[in-house]
Amino acid sequence: MEHSFVPSQMTKKYFTPWVTVIFIIALIGLAILMLRLVFGLGFITNLDNQHPWGIWIAIDVAAGVALAAGGFTTAALGHIMHKDKYEVLVRPALLTAMLGYTFVALGVCVDLGRYYSVWHPLIYWNGNSVLFEVGICVMFYLTVLYIEFLPIVAKKFIGNVNLPGILSGLSKPVDKFLRILYKALDKTMFIFIIMGVVLSCLHQSSLGTLMVIAGPKMHPLWQTPVLPLLFLISAIAVGFPMVIMESTIASKSFGLKPETDLLGDLGKMVGPLLGVYLAFKVGDMFIRETFVYLTELTTESVMFSIELIFGVVVPLRMFLTKSVLKSPTGLFIASMLVIFGVLLNRINNFLVAYTPPYEKVTYFPSFGEIAVTVGFICLEILLYRLFVTYFPVISVPVEKSLQDSKYSLKRA
Amino acid sequence: MGSIKRRDFIKTVTAVGCTAAGLSAVTPKKLNATPENILSKDRYGVLVDTTVCIGCRRCEWACKKAHGIEAGSIDDYDDKSVFQEERRPAHDSYTVVNSYDVPNAEPVTVKVQCMHCDQPACVSACIVGAFSKKENGAVIWDESKCIGCRYCLVACPFQVPTFDYHKAIEPEIRKCDFCYERTSKGQLPACVEICPVEALTYGKRSDLLQIAHDRIHRNPDRYIDHILGETEVGGTSWMYLSKTEFSNYNFPKLGNSPAPGVSESIQHGIFAYFVPPIALYALLGGIMYLTKEKSTEEEK
Numbered sequence: 001m002e003h004s005f006v007p008s009q010m011t012k013k014y015f016t017p018w019v020t021v022i023f024i025i026a027l028i029g030l031a032i033l034m035l036r037l038v039f040g041l042g043f044i045t046n047l048d049n050q051h052p053w054g055i056w057i058a059i060d061v062a063a064g065v066a067l068a069a070g071g072f073t074t075a076a077l078g079h080i081m082h083k084d085k086y087e088v089l090v091r092p093a094l095l096t097a098m099l100g101y102t103f104v105a106l107g108v109c110v111d112l113g114r115y116y117s118v119w120h121p122l123i124y125w126n127g128n129s130v131l132f133e134v135g136i137c138v139m140f141y142l143t144v145l146y147i148e149f150l151p152i153v154a155k156k157f158i159g160n161v162n163l164p165g166i167l168s169g170l171s172k173p174v175d176k177f178l179r180i181l182y183k184a185l186d187k188t189m190f191i192f193i194i195m196g197v198v199l200s201c202l203h204q205s206s207l208g209t210l211m212v213i214a215g216p217k218m219h220p221l222w223q224t225p226v227l228p229l230l231f232l233i234s235a236i237a238v239g240f241p242m243v244i245m246e247s248t249i250a251s252k253s254f255g256l257k258p259e260t261d262l263l264g265d266l267g268k269m270v271g272p273l274l275g276v277y278l279a280f281k282v283g284d285m286f287i288r289e290t291f292v293y294l295t296e297l298t299t300e301s302v303m304f305s306i307e308l309i310f311g312v313v314v315p316l317r318m319f320l321t322k323s324v325l326k327s328p329t330g331l332f333i334a335s336m337l338v339i340f341g342v343l344l345n346r347i348n349n350f351l352v353a354y355t356p357p358y359e360k361v362t363y364f365p366s367f368g369e370i371a372v373t374v375g376f377i378c379l380e381i382l383l384y385r386l387f388v389t390y391f392p393v394i395s396v397p398v399e400k401s402l403q404d405s406k407y408s409l410k411r412a
Numbered sequence: 413m414g415s416i417k418r419r420d421f422i423k424t425v426t427a428v429g430c431t432a433a434g435l436s437a438v439t440p441k442k443l444n445a446t447p448e449n450i451l452s453k454d455r456y457g458v459l460v461d462t463t464v465c466i467g468c469r470r471c472e473w474a475c476k477k478a479h480g481i482e483a484g485s486i487d488d489y490d491d492k493s494v495f496q497e498e499r500r501p502a503h504d505s506y507t508v509v510n511s512y513d514v515p516n517a518e519p520v521t522v523k524v525q526c527m528h529c530d531q532p533a534c535v536s537a538c539i540v541g542a543f544s545k546k547e548n549g550a551v552i553w554d555e556s557k558c559i560g561c562r563y564c565l566v567a568c569p570f571q572v573p574t575f576d577y578h579k580a581i582e583p584e585i586r587k588c589d590f591c592y593e594r595t596s597k598g599q600l601p602a603c604v605e606i607c608p609v610e611a612l613t614y615g616k617r618s619d620l621l622q623i624a625h626d627r628i629h630r631n632p633d634r635y636i637d638h639i640l641g642e643t644e645v646g647g648t649s650w651m652y653l654s655k656t657e658f659s660n661y662n663f664p665k666l667g668n669s670p671a672p673g674v675s676e677s678i679q680h681g682i683f684a685y686f687v688p689p690i691a692l693y694a695l696l697g698g699i700m701y702l703t704k705e706k707s708t709e710e711e712k
């Protein structure tokens with residue numbers, strides 16, 4: 001019997017014991033966030049003049065952006081290179097990217113001393129500032145992501161717009177509007193898809209340039225002019241592992257059969273990407289002769305080694321192994337390692353490597369900072385679950401039927 | 413072909429290309445929008461002679477007074493016990509004097525504050541261009557633009573700007589502003605004015621350099637042949653003379669290239685008038701178009 005994959009709504013009950021736990025953690029995070037808004041950053045964080053940036057920047061923003069890279073890498077694969085079989089992975093990755101970037105933006109807001117001025121970069125420009133470029137690109141990309149997701153929302157309501165009460169008269173026009181919107185988006189979507197990939201390449205790399213200006217404050221193991229390139233390659237490399245990880249967890253959580261063949265094919269591409277990344281990382285280390293720092297036993301050298309060995313070398317070896325690519329567990333573990341590696345790399349770049357010239361205390365995140373970061377992640381999971389329950393995002397196999405292709409560009 | 417015809421596709425891609433080209437046409441404007449970094453030949457500076465400073469901390473008091481910060485009684489500043497710990501400028505003290513033990517000599521007292529760099533990292537880094545280098549040499553902060561991201565703290569090589577972490581609304585970035593208000597009215601910076609031994613000399617940076625070289629030349633025993641700030645990170649408006657190596661006073665070891673140099677050239681390399689992004693866009697558009705042809709053919 002021939003199967004074809006069709007994006008469908010998930011029908012499982014929303015609350016399970018685990019979901020309830022996640023819900024409570026998210027609430028705690030939000031409560032602590034309130035304290036920050038009312039009493040200021042110093043009240044709940046360990047940030048000071050020596051350590052202006054903490055885990056909210058390193059994890060919520062820097063790692064958040066990198067780990068949302070699945071959105072643009074699958075879009076490039078499925079829509080730009082037209083590798084149609086990966087189509088089923090594009091929607092879930094798009095949703096994660098959309099939620100991921102939304103929380104990146106929230107993370108930035110929370111960390112800004114004057115969060116209510118977050119829109120200032122739109123009118124006050126500084127073309128020399130790397131942060132300005134990152135900020136603008138992220139804002140635009142977030143918009144593009146919302147636009148890319150819009151057809152899924154529009155489609156759901158077309159034909160069943162039923163506004164309540166006095167608004168019911170508007171139901172027809174709204175429906176009409178949605179139809180026009182859907183059609184217009186259908187025709188122009190490829191513009192946004194390409195734009196999304198370009199914007200991603202730009203800010204993923206610029207995030208690396210961010211710390212270049214810190215100069216000697218940053219440990220030589222990480223401080224290098226090729227940081228933007230390293231950030232871009234590692235973001236591309238972590239994109240597919242993120243998709244594999246999410247797909248595996250979603251399958252498990254919603255009781256679907258894991259798409260191991262497809263994920264295995266995706267995994268085949270991760271090996272070479274990690275290889276390129278490793279080559280650049282090691283090459284850079286030898287050109288700048290920073291390997292001497294690895295002979296000393298310091299926090300930096302240990303963290304650097306962990307990042308490289310467990311985050312790059314081991315998963316690289318795994319992704320090049322046939323049996324791993326065939327096993328759901330193997331794929332999952334290898335992907336988790338890559339994700340761990342990139343997360344650690346961002347933490348290392350922004351926190352571990354950063355030592356100001358006058359350091360009186362060392363930085364370790366406070367309970368409040370951790371609670372907010374963890375709370376945000378939980379909230380993201382909850383929203384993901386909500387979205388896949390209400391909108392057709394995750395594909396399930398159905399008997400071959402007419403599958404409506406998403407973008408008319410590829411319709412024959 | 414599908415619902416979009418080849419001609420339409422090309423039309424749209426061209427339209428996008430034109431928009432992008434239009435965007436790049438406005439780039440010069442965008443570059444103008446970056447904060448001013450005026451390097452006037454007549455910019456001012458201060459020469460700090462650490463061999464003269466007596467560590468009376470009058471400058472700390474005067475600085476607070478001039479900036480509306482609770483300063484307390486000037487007599488309290490005779491208290492030398494604060495020297496036991498190295499202090500740093502903070503949101504309620506833009507300048508501090510520290511005392512350092514040096515081998516085989518009296519301890520040396522050193523005043524620190526913003527260096528007012530000629531190529532300031534804070535100006536280059538600030539996301540909204542809230543910092544700017546003024547004609548008279550001062551690097552100042554514009555409250556109305558700042559969003560409190562603290563990237564300036566990350567960027568400053570001397571670890572100078574500070575942030576008020578305990579304010580929820582309108583927290584400020586604070587640092588020595590070279591007494592911009594006072595100097596604009598022709599007054600001396602408050603710290604320079606009060607210094608009882610003239611350890612601080614205010615004047616045009618070029619004149620100060622001459623004075624400094626002169627002093628070193630005439631008293632080779634009194635000074636090492638190094639003016640801190642003459643060339644460090646591309647030169648600074650505040651400069652220091654000393655009897656012993658500056659590393660004794662915990663000054664960060666910095667090269668002579670401007671602090672924002674590398675990051676700005678990467679940044680402008682990636683953006684070079686929007687050419688690389690547009691090229692990438694075109695490339696991806698091309699790939700999308702070509703592979704689509706292929707996948708439609710296969711389907712036939």
Ligand code: SF4
Nearest residue numbers: 526527529533534568
């Ligand atoms: S010392 Fe720091 S704050 Fe002062 S001008 Fe230089 S970079 Fe800016």
Ligand code: SF4
Nearest residue numbers: 538558559561562564
């Ligand atoms: S904290 Fe304010 S002054 Fe500093 S970089 Fe951010 S916006 Fe600019």
Ligand code: SF4
Nearest residue numbers: 475507588591601603
């Ligand atoms: S120049 Fe003005 S702001 Fe700067 S340290 Fe002296 S008194 Fe303070």
